[in-house]
Amino acid sequence: MNREIYLTSLGDISPIHLSSYLEQMGWVKDGSIGSKAVVWHRAEKENYAFEVIQPVDIYIRGFTQKIHEAITSISEFEERNPSLVLDDILNFYTDLVKIRVVHNDVEDGSIPLADGVLLIEKSKDLLIASTLSTFKKKKFFSGSRSDDEKNFISKLRLGQTEVGSFIVSLISPITVKSNTEEEIDSTSLTRSVTTNLAKSLSSISSAIEQYSEDQDIFHFEEVVSEGVSANLCDALVGLSGLSKSRSFEVSIKLAGVELDKKNIITHHSFKPSQLPAIESASEYYKGNYVINGYTAFGLVTKMKRIPGDEFGEVTISSKVNDSDKNVTVQLELDDYWDAVHAHESESYVKCSGNLIVTPKTATLAEATRFGVSDNLDLFKPKPNK
Incomplete structure (x- = not known):
């Protein structure tokens, strides 16, 4: 804090800020000077000689100078630069x-x-x-x-x-x-x-x-x-x-x-x-992320294939981060027909890949290791995070 800012900031100190700071820092009231000021001393006997005169009214003559003198007294006791003391008092609340x-x-x-x-x-x-x-x-x-x-x-x-x-x-x-x-x-x-x-x-x-x-x-x-x-x-x-x-x-x-x-x-x-x-x-x-090495596991809920295509698309109801998601995956024909039969028999399927998630979609890319099973306990993979 340069000198110009320091002098300007002195006028921003209110009596209540100064008295609150003194009380919090272990100073004790020790009398008054009429209705103009309060006298503070240290509570410790060995430091009693340290004294702060705190003005109680911002409208008294020389208020800024008196605040400066009070801060100087505090800084001498605390062995700190007056500008640092001033900053602490200004920001006491x-x-x-x-x-x-x-x-x-x-x-x-x-x-x-x-x-x-x-x-x-x-x-x-x-x-x-x-x-x-x-x-x-x-x-x-x-x-x-x-x-x-x-x-x-x-x-x-x-x-x-x-x-x-x-x-x-x-x-x-x-x-x-x-x-x-x-x-x-x-x-x-x-x-x-x-x-x-x-x-x-x-x-x-x-x-x-x-x-x-x-x-x-x-x-x-x-x-x-x-x-x-x-x-x-x-x-x-x-x-x-x-x-x-x-x-x-x-x-x-x-x-x-x-x-x-x-x-x-x-x-x-x-x-x-x-x-x-x-x-x-x-x-x-925000709901946009990728899970590498994800295994989708669940029931097939939807299937789609355009005649003549060498692949088909299925949707698997799967858990993603403890939330239900409809995971879309593109499969080669052999796997696709296995998924269709799994849907008909209400069998569980699994498939691994990189899961691309948005707030509205979940797509399994680079799908591998597709499989179908009626035995849920044996077939169920370890849960994804």
Whole structure:
């Protein structure tokens, strides 16, 4: 924080913010100076000599100077730069999320206009995604939002951008109590959203690492309960810029007014090399994905063949990720007629291949090992994920 910003920000400190900070940090009231100020000392005997004079009215003469003197006194005790103390007091009632993009084209503190607009838009989307999954865990959020969700989102604020590659700050005021899936009791809704964001970022990072090892798309299924969604993934991809070439970091600074009950991870980093996996996760949550080496197993429910063709198409009612799907598969004639007979006798069939899934269809490509059996227990393959 440069000197000009520091001096301007002094006037933004309210007496209640300053007194709340002092009380939280272990200072105790020790008298007053008429109706103008409150005197604070340290509770420890060895530190009693440290004193802060806190003005109680923003309209008293020299208010800004008195705030500066109070912050200077605090910084001497804490052995920290006054600007850092000022920043903590300003944000004492807010959780702060900072998004820093890293690339050689932003090192001077500027960013291409189109990317800057996208960065702010996707920063907002990141917090909105975290808000929505705090209220309810889902793979993909669309459509209308509840009044509680809209009310919280409307209170989000954009802070001043900073030099440091390029940094966008998002401010979440702590004002109301939570009644969500994430936290109940005395936790504020803001802290519930912040905690959910931290958990979801940690979870998607772990899922990306697992997915990169075996290309198993179902690693992303396991983290939906941690607040990961297609909306969150799309926001993360957008933070890397239009060319998807920038690394970025998401840092969380918690409001001093509320304790961190979950001991959350407050710093998360992402690289361009991770974006394809995040995009795959987003497509999976939207119902678009491929399962390599899938075995469709079930009853034949539909058959179709054009006379003269050397193949036919059948539909198998099969389980895909614990959901019933009608899997379409193209078979050579011998296998096709076996499938027709299986349909007539209500026998089970199986067939392996690469399953291509969309929200409305499921197609088994490169089909192999087609078979029919009346013995369900012997014939049933191991369940797919």
